[in-house]
Amino acid sequence: MFPIEKYHYASSVDDAIQALAADEKSKIIAGGTDVLVRLHEGDTEYGCLVDINGLNKLKEIRIDDDGNIYIGSLATCTEIMEHEIIRKHLPMLVESLATIGGPQVRNTATMGGNICNGAVSADSGCAALVHEFDLVIEGREGERMESINGFHTGPGRTILNHSDLLKYFLVRPEQYEGFSGSYIKYAMRGAMDIATIGCGAMLRMDGQYIDTLKLAFAVAAPTPIRCPNAEKAAEKQIPTDETLEAIADAVEEDVKPRTSWRATKEFRLHIIRTLAKRVTKQAVENQGGAC
Amino acid sequence: MQTINIKLTINNKKYEMDVDIRKSLMDLLREMGFTSVKQGCGVGECGACTVLVDDVSVDSCLYLAVWANNKAIRTAEGECKDGRLSPVQEAYVEEGAVQCGFCTPGLIMATTSFLEKNKGKKLSREEVKKGHAGNLCRCTGYQTIINAAITAGKK
Numbered sequence: 163m164f165p166i167e168k169y170h171y172a173s174s175v176d177d178a179i180q181a182l183a184a185d186e187k188s189k190i191i192a193g194g195t196d197v198l199v200r201l202h203e204g205d206t207e208y209g210c211l212v213d214i215n216g217l218n219k220l221k222e223i224r225i226d227d228d229g230n231i232y233i234g235s236l237a238t239c240t241e242i243m244e245h246e247i248i249r250k251h252l253p254m255l256v257e258s259l260a261t262i263g264g265p266q267v268r269n270t271a272t273m274g275g276n277i278c279n280g281a282v283s284a285d286s287g288c289a290a291l292v293h294e295f296d297l298v299i300e301g302r303e304g305e306r307m308e309s310i311n312g313f314h315t316g317p318g319r320t321i322l323n324h325s326d327l328l329k330y331f332l333v334r335p336e337q338y339e340g341f342s343g344s345y346i347k348y349a350m351r352g353a354m355d356i357a358t359i360g361c362g363a364m365l366r367m368d369g370q371y372i373d374t375l376k377l378a379f380a381v382a383a384p385t386p387i388r389c390p391n392a393e394k395a396a397e398k399q400i401p402t403d404e405t406l407e408a409i410a411d412a413v414e415e416d417v418k419p420r421t422s423w424r425a426t427k428e429f430r431l432h433i434i435r436t437l438a439k440r441v442t443k444q445a446v447e448n449q450g451g452a453c
Numbered sequence: 454m455q456t457i458n459i460k461l462t463i464n465n466k467k468y469e470m471d472v473d474i475r476k477s478l479m480d481l482l483r484e485m486g487f488t489s490v491k492q493g494c495g496v497g498e499c500g501a502c503t504v505l506v507d508d509v510s511v512d513s514c515l516y517l518a519v520w521a522n523n524k525a526i527r528t529a530e531g532e533c534k535d536g537r538l539s540p541v542q543e544a545y546v547e548e549g550a551v552q553c554g555f556c557t558p559g560l561i562m563a564t565t566s567f568l569e570k571n572k573g574k575k576l577s578r579e580e581v582k583k584g585h586a587g588n589l590c591r592c593t594g595y596q597t598i599i600n601a602a603i604t605a606g607k608k
């Protein structure tokens with residue numbers, strides 16, 4: 163049995179926020195694939211739960227007339243991956259969610275959880291960063307919007323206040339229209355593994371030139387990150403081997419990999435260079451170009 | 454002890470009960486006698502505890518029992534109808550995909566949901582592997598399991 167001391171099943175967003183505010187020890191439980199693992203290990207920090215699974219509105223995925231896409235924070239990885247709107251407009255998000263766990267985990271894990279638990283290795287983090295997701299959050303002072311840029315502040319840390327609840331992600335049409343993307347996860351196993359390095363790119367061509375490259379990494383720094391130097395190196399360049407090499411050189415300025423039991427810093431840097439080139443090339447090809 | 458009253462169906466039979474909020478669905482099902490649901494790792498790595506919740510496969514060890522409220526649960530016990538094995542169960546027998554059997558009920562449910570989801574599609578071995586990535590087996594080496602899934606898909 164899980165060592166849960168206190169449990170509140172939230173009946174509305176407001177109710178959830180009040181319950182969070184009422185007890186500083188309380189934590190949100192969504193899909194449970196992280197929280198229940200912690201509890202199974204006896205981690206008493208997770209003993210007071212506010213369960214948001216009854217908030218059906220937060221499961222919604224939809225698009226409005228202007229092309230803004232809304233992804234509810236409680237939508238599971240599988241629900242997002244299989245959704246027509248997402249498959250059509252955000253294929254790179256589909257690719258990255260597909261690398262999470264196995265089917266059973268994806269069937270319960272939520273993207274809201276993947277982003278809010280602040281994991282350095284969040285597979286959906288790269289897609290969120292390159293598509294510049296906005297996060298619509300409800301807190302004690304009402305609703306506010308935050309950008310994914312700057313949302314993660316360190317390993318396991320985000321800008322969220324204790325009684326904040328992420329309601330949905332918002333993706334604007336200018337963040338996906340005309341772009342092609344690619345995500346590659348490097349891990350020791352082909353499935354059910356945590357990324358050693360995750361890398362996602364989104365790219366738009368202008369004739370034979372790269373108009374815009376957006377590049378993001380997971381596990382390459384204390385938070386998922388964007389790579390301004392590498393992106394700049396790609397700008398207005400013809401995608402040749404030299405350009406890819408220049409992107410790989412520039413990306414070294416963007417990342418801060420470290421040594422862990424999974425891989426050494428040097429090996430991570432090697433993968434980072436390789437993946438930066440590979441996802442860029444793949445994204446160019448996905449746009450019908452050649453490298 | 455905090456309890457919540459839930460109503461659910463398990464293998465098409467209705468139940469109503471008060472459940473301890475600390476229980477996983479796996480704990481609950483095993484206590485009720487559905488011991489096909491195995492506890493392997495307890496942390497969502499092995500799939501031995503796989504059941505279907507509204508026809509979606511989940512690791513019941515990482516699923517609170519109270520979440521089963523108003524849901525339809527399927528376990529391997531219920532796949533066998535009127536003493537006849539389901540096509541998936543039959544295929545596991547035919548292909549010799551069962552050795553010690555500990556992983557089998559979870560895998561049967563994983564295959565069942567995978568095939569229901571991909572009905573009518575021609576499936577490659579690679580797709581079958583991906584669809585079963587959440588289940589570990591220490592005995593078979595997986596080839597017979599993949600064979601079983603493919604055979605069952607043709608039934």
Ligand code: FES
Nearest residue numbers: 493494495500514
């Ligand atoms: S016991 Fe549930 S996944 Fe291993």
Ligand code: FES
Nearest residue numbers: 552553590591592
């Ligand atoms: S048959 Fe023994 S674990 Fe799979």
